[in-house]
Amino acid sequence: MTPPSHLAHFKDHVIICGYGSLGRTLAMNLAAAQIPFVVIDNQRQRLRLAQQSGHPFYRGDDLMDENELLAVGVDRARTLVAVLPDDASNVFITLIARRLNPNLQILAYGELPATESKLRFAGADHVVLPSSISAQRIVQLITRPTVLDFLEEKEERSHLIELLSQLDLQIEEFTLPLESPLLGLAIAEVEAKGRGRFIIVAVRRCNGSLVTHPPLSLPLQAKDTVIALGQAAEIQTFFRQHAPRYRRFRI
Structure with missing residues (x-):
């Protein structure tokens, strides 16, 4: 898929999926650290906030469509951060992003502690829970090399299937x-x-x-x-x- 012209030059950048409160704080920290990034969201109101802040953004109508992730250069990115408000969407985006770029560093947000193992099984390198939320912590994780840790327990696969069923x-x-x-x-x-x-x-x-x-x-x-x-x-x-x-x- 041909990326939008204003994103075609992006490489080794960070993709922020979701521009809620955590996504906005993360974008501000990345901008301060001079780390290139692009925001993707499907809410016009949120994207207007990104535009007002001068952050590069892309409107994705269906964030769980691999073409939307390719439009923001997931195949050329260094890191993807999934901070959407529901865990099921973050799990599915993690699955899609991992298969599109096996070398991608993926950081994902989980609202419920039980979601951590599901996100890791889906391919997330790091999972951020409400008890440890810190945009600065995420920035530090982005700049640190990591090793992918896949979970293989049958119980974790069962929980993953249950979570994905929420998305039919x-x-x-x-x-x-x-x-x-x-x-x-x-x-x-x-x-x-x-x-x-x-x-x-x-x-x-x-x-x-x-x-x-x-x-x-x-x-x-x-x-x-x-x-x-x-x-x-x-x-x-x-x-x-x-x-x-x-x-x-x-x-």
Whole structure:
């Protein structure tokens, strides 16, 4: 996707998803630290505040659409901060951002303490809770190198699925039989066939190894089990057409 002209030059920048009170304070701190950033929000009133403060911004109608994140250069950014007011949206944005840029540093806000493990499983490097909210702390996290820590406990996956259900999303899995027309296709090609109705979040190879947040260029092989996230009705229809051994993802 071609980025807006005023954002085309942005590189190694910070993306602030959400311009509420925490997002505004964070933007002010980043500006003071002379760290390049762009704000993305879907509320006109909030974006007017960003404009009045002289902060670069972009209006995204659907912040959970990967094209909106690409418009603000998520593939070229160094850090994304998800500080939207609801935890489910922050989890989904984290999932999308991680797959679009595996090297991205992701900081996410969680209103409830129980959300921390879900955000980390989704791909967040750091989670900020109300008890530890500090815009200056987030700025410090942005400037520190981190190591991605994925949670793999079944209980955490179950909680993640429960949270995503608030967005009417379903995690499904299907195993590719030898006759599947998807064999040899890259993940990006499979998602294109699905017309954006789902994203592939993991692939379990036939040897049992699990590839989480797989690259879009990863080709699918016979007997791979693909784990995808999307609208339940749409994703089930697609999978049944292309993988006769389809079955719903179970924990």
